[in-house]
Amino acid sequence: MLSFETQTEAYYNFEPQKTALVLVDMQRDFLEAGGFGDIQSGGNLQAVRAVVAPIMRLLNAARDAGLTVIHTREGHAPDLSDCPTPKLNRQRFDLKIGDVGRTGSRLLIRGEAFHDIVPSLAPFPGEFVIDKTGKGAFYRTDLHPLLVDLSISHLLICGVTTECCVFTTATEANDRGFEVCIVSDCTDGYQPIKDVMLNLFCSADGLLGYVADSARIISALE
Numbered sequence: 001m002l003s004f005e006t007q008t009e010a011y012y013n014f015e016p017q018k019t020a021l022v023l024v025d026m027q028r029d030f031l032e033a034g035g036f037g038d039i040q041s042g043g044n045l046q047a048v049r050a051v052v053a054p055i056m057r058l059l060n061a062a063r064d065a066g067l068t069v070i071h072t073r074e075g076h077a078p079d080l081s082d083c084p085t086p087k088l089n090r091q092r093f094d095l096k097i098g099d100v101g102r103t104g105s106r107l108l109i110r111g112e113a114f115h116d117i118v119p120s121l122a123p124f125p126g127e128f129v130i131d132k133t134g135k136g137a138f139y140r141t142d143l144h145p146l147l148v149d150l151s152i153s154h155l156l157i158c159g160v161t162t163e164c165c166v167f168t169t170a171t172e173a174n175d176r177g178f179e180v181c182i183v184s185d186c187t188d189g190y191q192p193i194k195d196v197m198l199n200l201f202c203s204a205d206g207l208l209g210y211v212a213d214s215a216r217i218i219s220a221l222e
């Protein structure tokens, strides 16, 4: 059993063979200029791009330690038939889901170049990729049965954005009985509310789960 101290001073105890590192939506559409996130955030990509390097370090340590690695991607069918109506309706900008962006990729559409995970975090053979249409990675996906099949009980969650898909996925996982730790320096978003979201997540001695810095997790894995 490995262990590291978390933000609330509680210890997160985990067995590597029962633990998955989950990288949420580290896609070109959310991180690169001209993508969906760039348009939605008004060009505020600095914070989300800054998490790529710390995620690479944690991903290397997780791979070396033999953790299961799961990547998620948000996107829709080319005909948008799987896009929830509220998601289509609540768009503030001229360029919308399914439109061709200035990169030539259609925004947030499966199969487009910008739907891919950024090259530096590209999945290795044997790692899992979960395609999702919602914010949370459990909604209408095979993630839960996959985790059960793999006997995974603990999830270390990274990715973008903290306020949206990371928080939703982490809370969905908590409700499903997983011990969740969000990795604080490996997640960020388009809005300046990361600390609020993370403090809420681990408030009251673990209302929804744990929060910890990647340095502590890497130390535990070494």
Ligand code: TIU
Pocket: 024, 025, 030, 040, 074, 160, 161, 162, 163, 164, 165, 166, 189, 190
């Ligand atoms: N991955 C993810 O967070 N999708 C979003 O749409 N995020 C926003 O913050 N909009």
